[in-house]
Amino acid sequence: MVYLWTVIDFLFSVYQFMVIAYVLMSWVPQMRDTAIGQLLERLVEPYLSPFRRFIPTLGFIDISPIVALIALSLAKDGLRALILMVI
Numbered sequence: 001m002v003y004l005w006t007v008i009d010f011l012f013s014v015y016q017f018m019v020i021a022y023v024l025m026s027w028v029p030q031m032r033d034t035a036i037g038q039l040l041e042r043l044v045e046p047y048l049s050p051f052r053r054f055i056p057t058l059g060f061i062d063i064s065p066i067v068a069l070i071a072l073s074l075a076k077d078g079l080r081a082l083i084l085m086v087i
Contacts, residue, residue: 001087005080012076016069019044023065047072 022044025031032041051064051071 001083005083008079008083009076012072015047016072019048019065019069019072022048 018040022040025037025040031037048065048068051068052062055064055067057063
């Protein structure tokens with residue numbers, strides 16, 4: 001079970017870094033046209049789009065990625081609690 005949690009934790013961490021990289025790429029729009037930018041868009045945008053629908057922007061600042069990262073962290077913590085209950 002410890003090995004399973006290690007793999008799940010790693011996957012959550014990788015996805016969190018993907019979200020952060022995708023958000024940082026918005027500062028340099030040309031980066032989204034690269035192959036990596038398009039891959040990140042296909043992997044991250046489906047997760048971010050529900051948050052963007054419900055959370056309005058504050059002027060020019062989009063806080064939905066912050067809320068999405070918090071939700072991802074809470075999901076990871078909840079999954080860890082469930083796995084620990086099974087052990």
